[in-house]
Amino acid sequence: MxxxxxxxxxxxxxxxxxxxxxxxxxxxxxANPYYLKAKQAFSHDSNIFRSREGSEQSERISSTGLEVGINQPISRQRFIANAHVERNLYRDNDHLDNTAYGVGLRADLETAGNIGGGLRYSNNRSLASFDSYTGASRVTERNMITRQDYGAHVQYGGASLLVLEAGYNHRDQDYSAEAFENREQRTDAVNAGVRYRPSDLISFGVSARYTRGRIPNYTPTTADKYKRRDLDFTTTWIPTGLSTLSARVSLTSTDHDVAEARDFDGVTGALSYRYKPTGKLALNLQLVRETNDETGYYFEEPDSPDDPLEPTALQETKLIHTMRVGASYEATAKIRVNTGVRYIDRRIRVQSGSGSDRTTVVDLGATYTISRAWLVGCNLGWTQRSAGDNSADVSFDYKSRRASCLAQLSLK
The missing domain is CATH 1.20.5 (Single alpha-helices involved in coiled-coils or other helix-helix interfaces)
Structure with a gap:
């Protein structure tokens, strides 16, 4: 019993x-919503200032960084925050030594009804890339760029067939070098539109976007103000569970008060295609056609969902075409290989003249995950720029090679 x-x-x-x-x-x-990362990297650059052939100067850089972050769902909401600081030391050009930092905040909001949206804020400071410079000569002083972005978006409709969308974006861009004061910009952009979603696999959108911008130091005595109007047509298509296609075509008109050479009337847009044929291989393609004045769409894609979006610095150009092809391959559970090719075509309009150049960037890297906490990796890169005919006043040819290795400790 x-x-x-x-x-x-x-x-x-x-x-x-x-x-x-x-x-x-x-x-x-x-997953633990909190994380801490510490890294140490050493790199070598054969042409640190992106100078003409025969004037190259190589450099070795040590970068020590620390990052903390949180990715926390709260009921229907999600809160994402990260902060990082990095100390960069140069062996031969110690005047370039700098401390870079960045903070990012994002809140994804959703109500029990049909209203959703989000808020975002970012503030980053780093050494400005010499790759983006224009002009007949290179500025070799330390030039720190500070970028502040914040914005909000809201949508009404939830899972309905039609969804109403609206948003606001603000950007400040400042440089520490006096020679780059004419690149500093302040922009505010608003947009409103509607999205038609007949199924979970495809959606179409149309919206109007209006941007007001100001270049406070376009000349030593004159500021330039401009207005930009866009009519955006967008679509997202998921033909299979292995691929996603996103596209935007915009009818764009820009009017400058002073820098009239940068006025633009035409078509801009972007195309992104992601394809993952196997669990180990992922491919992506990006095409962008944009003007110097764009504030809302011209972003570099993050390498992973955990990485923050880094806004591309506004350049002293009228029109930029960018093509980027990338691939990643999980060779084993611990080894990942990444490669990418980027092609940039610029139409340059500056006070000293006009012209064009074309830049090709190739990267190849690999990482090895030693354990859940430790990761090591190395990367090789090549850059080559060719200036167009009659462009000697705004650009010139150069080449550079880069190599770097890092060790990273992650705690979650």
């Missing part, structure tokens, strides 16, 4: 035990 009683009691307790086990497994599987 005691045996039968004990057996029946055990049977009655099995559902409770199973439920407890599932809850424990779910809690264990839930």
């Amino acid at each position: 005691s045996y039968l009683f004990a057996r029946r009691a055990l049977v009655r307790q099995l559902p409770v035990a199973a439920a407890c086990a599932l809850m424990s497994a779910g809690a264990a599987a839930e």
Whole structure:
């Protein structure tokens, strides 16, 4: 009797035990929302200032960085925040030594009804890339760029066939070098539109966008103000579970008060295609056609969902065409290989003249995950720029080679 009683009691307790086990497994599987990363990298650049052939100067750089962050879902909402600081030391050009930093905040908001939206803020400071410079000569002083972006968006409709969307974006861009004061900009952009979503696999959108911008130091005595109007047509298509296509075509008109050479009336846009044929291989393609004045769309894509979006610095150009092809391959559970090719075609309009150039950038890298906490990796890169005919006043040819290796500790 005691045996039968004990057996029946055990049977009655099995559902409770199973439920407890599932809850424990779910809690264990839930990712820790907090993370801490520390890294040390060493790199070599054969042409640190992107100078003409025969004037190259190589450099070795040490970069020590620390990053903290949180990615926390709260009911229907999600809060994402990160902050990083990095100390960069140059062996031969110690006047370039700098401390870079950045903070990013994002809140994805959703109500129980059909209203959703989000808020974002970022502030980053780093050494300005010599790749983006224009002009007949190179500025070799330390030039720190500070970029502040914030904005909000809202949508009404939830999972409905039609969704109303609206948003606001603001950007400040400042340089520490006096020679780059004419690149500093302040922009505000608003947009409103509607999205038609006949299924989960495809959607179409149309919206109007209006941007007001100001270049406070276009000349030493004159500021330039401009207005930009866009009519955006967008679509997102998921033909299979392995690929995603996103596209935007915009009818764009820009009017400058002073820098009239940068006025533009025409078509801009962007195309992004992601394809993952296997669990190990991922491919992506990006095409962008944009003007110097764009504030809302010209972003570099993050390497992973955990990486923050880094806004591309506004350049002293009228029109930029960019093509980027990338691939990543999980060779093993611990080894990942990345490669990419980027082609940039610029139409340059500056006070000293006009012209064009074309830049090709190739990268190849690999990482090895030693353990859950430790990762090491190395990367090789090549850059080559060719100036167009009659462009000697605004650009010139150069080449550079880069190599870097890093070790990273991650705690979650």
